[in-house]
Amino acid sequence: MKNRVRELREERGWSQAQLGERLRVSRQTVNAIETGKYDPSLPVAFRIAALFASSIESIFQPEDHA
Amino acid sequence: MTRHPSFPKTRLLYALLAAAGALLLVAVLLPWSRAAVPDALVPWLAGIGSAGLGAGLLLLWSPGLLDIYPRASTLRITLDVGPPVLLYALAIDGWPGLLDKLPAGGLRIAAAFLPALLVLWACRAFVRYMRLLDELQQRVELVSIALAAALTCILAAAAGGLHSAGAVQVTGKACLWVFPLLLLAYSLIRAALTRRYQ
Numbered sequence: 001m002k003n004r005v006r007e008l009r010e011e012r013g014w015s016q017a018q019l020g021e022r023l024r025v026s027r028q029t030v031n032a033i034e035t036g037k038y039d040p041s042l043p044v045a046f047r048i049a050a051l052f053a054s055s056i057e058s059i060f061q062p063e064d065h066a
Numbered sequence: 067m068t069r070h071p072s073f074p075k076t077r078l079l080y081a082l083l084a085a086a087g088a089l090l091l092v093a094v095l096l097p098w099s100r101a102a103v104p105d106a107l108v109p110w111l112a113g114i115g116s117a118g119l120g121a122g123l124l125l126l127w128s129p130g131l132l133d134i135y136p137r138a139s140t141l142r143i144t145l146d147v148g149p150p151v152l153l154y155a156l157a158i159d160g161w162p163g164l165l166d167k168l169p170a171g172g173l174r175i176a177a178a179f180l181p182a183l184l185v186l187w188a189c190r191a192f193v194r195y196m197r198l199l200d201e202l203q204q205r206v207e208l209v210s211i212a213l214a215a216a217l218t219c220i221l222a223a224a225a226g227g228l229h230s231a232g233a234v235q236v237t238g239k240a241c242l243w244v245f246p247l248l249l250l251a252y253s254l255i256r257a258a259l260t261r262r263y264q
Binding site: 024025026027028029031032037038040041044 | 130133134135136199200201202203260262263264
Protein backbone atom coordinates (compact mmCIF):
# COMPACT_ATOMS: atom_id res chain seq x y z
CA MET A 1 0.00 0.00 0.00
CA LYS A 2 1.33 3.44 -0.96
CA ASN A 3 0.33 6.49 1.01
CA ARG A 4 0.78 10.26 1.17
CA VAL A 5 1.10 10.51 4.94
CA ARG A 6 4.69 11.81 4.89
CA GLU A 7 3.85 14.39 2.23
CA LEU A 8 0.77 15.62 4.16
CA ARG A 9 2.68 15.69 7.44
CA GLU A 10 5.58 17.65 5.97
CA GLU A 11 3.16 20.14 4.37
CA ARG A 12 2.01 20.96 7.91
CA GLY A 13 5.53 21.07 9.31
CA TRP A 14 4.87 18.35 11.89
CA SER A 15 7.43 15.88 13.13
CA GLN A 16 6.63 12.17 13.22
CA ALA A 17 6.29 12.41 16.99
CA GLN A 18 3.81 15.29 16.70
CA LEU A 19 1.73 13.39 14.17
CA GLY A 20 1.90 10.33 16.42
CA GLU A 21 0.51 12.36 19.33
CA ARG A 22 -2.38 13.58 17.19
CA LEU A 23 -3.15 10.05 15.99
CA ARG A 24 -2.54 8.47 19.42
CA VAL A 25 0.13 6.14 18.03
CA SER A 26 3.91 6.01 18.55
CA ARG A 27 6.54 7.74 16.40
CA GLN A 28 7.70 4.28 15.35
CA THR A 29 4.23 3.47 14.03
CA VAL A 30 4.04 6.75 12.09
CA ASN A 31 7.42 5.94 10.56
CA ALA A 32 6.32 2.40 9.63
CA ILE A 33 3.15 3.74 7.99
CA GLU A 34 5.04 6.42 6.05
CA THR A 35 7.63 3.97 4.75
CA GLY A 36 4.91 1.51 3.71
CA LYS A 37 6.15 -1.19 6.10
CA TYR A 38 2.86 -1.25 7.97
CA ASP A 39 -0.71 -0.70 6.79
CA PRO A 40 -2.76 0.87 9.57
CA SER A 41 -6.07 -0.51 10.81
CA LEU A 42 -9.29 1.06 9.57
CA PRO A 43 -9.79 3.15 12.76
CA VAL A 44 -6.28 4.65 12.45
CA ALA A 45 -6.76 5.20 8.69
CA PHE A 46 -9.99 7.09 9.47
CA ARG A 47 -8.16 9.19 12.10
CA ILE A 48 -5.45 10.01 9.53
CA ALA A 49 -8.07 10.97 6.94
CA ALA A 50 -9.96 13.14 9.43
CA LEU A 51 -6.76 14.83 10.62
CA PHE A 52 -5.74 15.77 7.07
CA ALA A 53 -9.35 16.54 6.03
CA SER A 54 -9.10 14.09 3.13
CA SER A 55 -10.71 10.81 2.13
CA ILE A 56 -8.98 7.55 2.94
CA GLU A 57 -8.65 6.63 -0.75
CA SER A 58 -6.92 9.93 -1.52
CA ILE A 59 -4.25 9.13 1.11
CA PHE A 60 -3.87 5.36 0.70
CA GLN A 61 -3.62 3.71 -2.71
CA PRO A 62 -2.88 0.09 -3.65
CA GLU A 63 0.61 -0.41 -5.10
CA ASP A 64 -0.70 -1.40 -8.57
CA HIS A 65 -2.39 2.01 -8.96
CA ALA A 66 0.99 3.76 -8.80
CA MET B 67 13.75 6.67 7.48
CA THR B 68 13.45 9.60 9.86
CA ARG B 69 15.88 9.51 12.76
CA HIS B 70 15.91 11.27 16.07
CA PRO B 71 18.04 14.41 16.05
CA SER B 72 20.08 12.90 18.90
CA PHE B 73 20.58 9.58 17.10
CA PRO B 74 24.42 9.58 17.03
CA LYS B 75 24.56 10.57 20.71
CA THR B 76 22.22 7.77 21.73
CA ARG B 77 24.24 5.30 19.64
CA LEU B 78 27.34 6.37 21.55
CA LEU B 79 25.52 5.76 24.84
CA TYR B 80 24.48 2.29 23.67
CA ALA B 81 28.06 1.55 22.63
CA LEU B 82 29.30 2.69 26.06
CA LEU B 83 26.71 0.47 27.77
CA ALA B 84 27.86 -2.53 25.71
CA ALA B 85 31.52 -1.73 26.39
CA ALA B 86 30.93 -1.33 30.14
CA GLY B 87 29.05 -4.66 30.21
CA ALA B 88 31.83 -6.38 28.27
CA LEU B 89 34.50 -4.93 30.57
CA LEU B 90 32.64 -6.07 33.68
CA LEU B 91 32.14 -9.53 32.19
CA VAL B 92 35.82 -9.87 31.25
CA ALA B 93 36.96 -8.48 34.62
CA VAL B 94 34.78 -10.94 36.53
CA LEU B 95 35.63 -13.98 34.44
CA LEU B 96 39.40 -13.49 34.08
CA PRO B 97 41.33 -15.83 36.41
CA TRP B 98 43.54 -13.09 37.91
CA SER B 99 40.53 -10.95 38.90
CA ARG B 100 38.40 -13.89 40.09
CA ALA B 101 40.51 -14.05 43.24
CA ALA B 102 39.53 -10.48 44.18
CA VAL B 103 35.79 -11.08 43.77
CA PRO B 104 33.88 -13.16 46.34
CA ASP B 105 32.52 -16.35 44.74
CA ALA B 106 28.95 -15.48 45.70
CA LEU B 107 29.14 -12.24 43.71
CA VAL B 108 30.58 -13.75 40.52
CA PRO B 109 27.26 -14.98 39.02
CA TRP B 110 25.56 -11.67 39.80
CA LEU B 111 28.36 -9.51 38.36
CA ALA B 112 28.56 -11.79 35.32
CA GLY B 113 24.79 -11.48 34.93
CA ILE B 114 24.90 -7.68 35.16
CA GLY B 115 27.80 -7.57 32.69
CA SER B 116 26.00 -9.89 30.26
CA ALA B 117 22.80 -7.85 30.57
CA GLY B 118 24.67 -4.60 29.87
CA LEU B 119 26.53 -6.08 26.92
CA GLY B 120 23.36 -7.68 25.54
CA ALA B 121 21.21 -4.57 26.00
CA GLY B 122 23.87 -2.30 24.47
CA LEU B 123 24.32 -4.54 21.42
CA LEU B 124 20.56 -4.95 20.95
CA LEU B 125 20.03 -1.18 21.12
CA LEU B 126 22.87 -0.57 18.67
CA TRP B 127 21.35 -3.09 16.27
CA SER B 128 17.74 -1.98 16.77
CA PRO B 129 17.69 1.62 18.14
CA GLY B 130 13.88 1.83 17.84
CA LEU B 131 13.48 -0.54 20.82
CA LEU B 132 13.06 2.37 23.21
CA ASP B 133 10.44 3.92 20.94
CA ILE B 134 8.03 1.07 21.53
CA TYR B 135 6.36 2.28 24.68
CA PRO B 136 5.13 5.76 25.65
CA ARG B 137 7.99 7.63 27.38
CA ALA B 138 5.56 9.07 29.93
CA SER B 139 4.81 5.53 31.12
CA THR B 140 8.43 4.42 31.53
CA LEU B 141 8.35 4.57 35.34
CA ARG B 142 5.03 2.73 35.52
CA ILE B 143 6.25 -0.02 33.19
CA THR B 144 9.53 -0.37 35.09
CA LEU B 145 7.71 -0.61 38.43
CA ASP B 146 5.28 -3.15 36.95
CA VAL B 147 7.72 -5.43 35.17
CA GLY B 148 10.90 -4.96 37.23
CA PRO B 149 9.91 -6.50 40.61
CA PRO B 150 8.64 -9.91 39.38
CA VAL B 151 11.60 -10.33 37.01
CA LEU B 152 14.16 -9.33 39.66
CA LEU B 153 12.53 -11.52 42.31
CA TYR B 154 12.53 -14.40 39.84
CA ALA B 155 16.26 -13.90 39.26
CA LEU B 156 16.74 -14.08 43.05
CA ALA B 157 14.51 -17.15 43.22
CA ILE B 158 16.61 -19.03 40.65
CA ASP B 159 19.71 -18.40 42.71
CA GLY B 160 18.41 -18.95 46.22
CA TRP B 161 15.07 -20.69 46.17
CA PRO B 162 16.13 -24.35 45.82
CA GLY B 163 18.56 -23.93 48.73
CA LEU B 164 15.93 -22.22 50.84
CA LEU B 165 13.39 -24.94 50.10
CA ASP B 166 15.84 -27.56 51.36
CA LYS B 167 15.87 -25.83 54.74
CA LEU B 168 12.09 -25.94 55.09
CA PRO B 169 10.53 -28.98 56.79
CA ALA B 170 9.01 -31.47 54.35
CA GLY B 171 5.27 -31.16 54.05
CA GLY B 172 2.64 -28.63 53.19
CA LEU B 173 4.75 -25.55 53.91
CA ARG B 174 7.54 -26.68 51.59
CA ILE B 175 5.04 -27.60 48.85
CA ALA B 176 3.33 -24.20 49.20
CA ALA B 177 6.69 -22.39 49.13
CA ALA B 178 7.70 -24.33 46.02
CA PHE B 179 4.98 -22.51 44.09
CA LEU B 180 6.58 -19.09 44.61
CA PRO B 181 8.45 -19.03 41.26
CA ALA B 182 5.18 -19.91 39.49
CA LEU B 183 3.45 -17.02 41.27
CA LEU B 184 6.25 -14.69 40.16
CA VAL B 185 5.70 -15.77 36.54
CA LEU B 186 1.98 -15.09 36.98
CA TRP B 187 2.85 -11.64 38.38
CA ALA B 188 5.08 -10.99 35.36
CA CYS B 189 2.27 -12.08 33.00
CA ARG B 190 -0.09 -9.60 34.67
CA ALA B 191 2.53 -6.86 34.23
CA PHE B 192 2.88 -7.80 30.55
CA VAL B 193 -0.87 -7.51 30.00
CA ARG B 194 -0.90 -4.09 31.68
CA TYR B 195 2.06 -3.06 29.49
CA MET B 196 0.24 -4.22 26.34
CA ARG B 197 -2.68 -1.94 27.14
CA LEU B 198 -0.38 1.08 26.86
CA LEU B 199 0.68 0.24 23.31
CA ASP B 200 -0.73 1.10 19.90
CA GLU B 201 -1.73 -1.45 17.26
CA LEU B 202 1.65 -1.91 15.56
CA GLN B 203 3.46 -2.14 18.88
CA GLN B 204 0.93 -4.69 20.15
CA ARG B 205 1.49 -6.73 17.00
CA VAL B 206 5.27 -6.66 17.54
CA GLU B 207 4.88 -7.71 21.18
CA LEU B 208 2.37 -10.48 20.48
CA VAL B 209 4.34 -11.96 17.58
CA SER B 210 7.52 -11.77 19.69
CA ILE B 211 6.02 -13.54 22.68
CA ALA B 212 4.32 -16.16 20.46
CA LEU B 213 7.54 -16.99 18.58
CA ALA B 214 9.52 -16.98 21.84
CA ALA B 215 6.99 -19.38 23.41
CA ALA B 216 7.24 -21.65 20.37
CA LEU B 217 11.04 -21.60 20.49
CA THR B 218 11.05 -22.30 24.24
CA CYS B 219 8.63 -25.22 23.77
CA ILE B 220 10.84 -26.66 21.03
CA LEU B 221 13.94 -26.42 23.23
CA ALA B 222 12.11 -27.86 26.26
CA ALA B 223 10.78 -30.75 24.15
CA ALA B 224 14.25 -31.39 22.72
CA ALA B 225 15.76 -31.34 26.22
CA GLY B 226 13.06 -33.74 27.46
CA GLY B 227 13.66 -36.07 24.54
CA LEU B 228 17.42 -36.03 24.98
CA HIS B 229 16.99 -36.68 28.71
CA SER B 230 14.72 -39.66 27.99
CA ALA B 231 17.30 -40.96 25.53
CA GLY B 232 19.96 -40.70 28.20
CA ALA B 233 22.00 -38.26 26.11
CA VAL B 234 21.82 -35.43 28.68
CA GLN B 235 20.76 -35.17 32.29
CA VAL B 236 18.10 -32.51 32.84
CA THR B 237 17.51 -31.78 36.51
CA GLY B 238 14.31 -30.42 37.97
CA LYS B 239 16.08 -27.12 38.65
CA ALA B 240 16.43 -26.67 34.88
CA CYS B 241 12.67 -25.98 34.79
CA LEU B 242 13.39 -22.70 36.61
CA TRP B 243 15.36 -21.59 33.54
CA VAL B 244 12.41 -21.93 31.16
CA PHE B 245 11.06 -18.47 32.02
CA PRO B 246 14.44 -16.68 31.62
CA LEU B 247 14.92 -18.54 28.33
CA LEU B 248 11.50 -17.30 27.19
CA LEU B 249 12.45 -13.73 28.16
CA LEU B 250 15.76 -13.98 26.29
CA ALA B 251 14.09 -15.33 23.13
CA TYR B 252 11.37 -12.68 23.41
CA SER B 253 13.97 -9.88 23.72
CA LEU B 254 15.89 -11.05 20.65
CA ILE B 255 12.81 -11.60 18.48
CA ARG B 256 11.32 -8.28 19.60
CA ALA B 257 14.53 -6.47 18.65
CA ALA B 258 14.50 -8.11 15.21
CA LEU B 259 10.84 -7.22 14.59
CA THR B 260 11.32 -3.65 15.82
CA ARG B 261 14.25 -3.26 13.43
CA ARG B 262 12.08 -4.56 10.60
CA TYR B 263 9.55 -1.75 11.10
CA GLN B 264 12.12 1.03 11.53
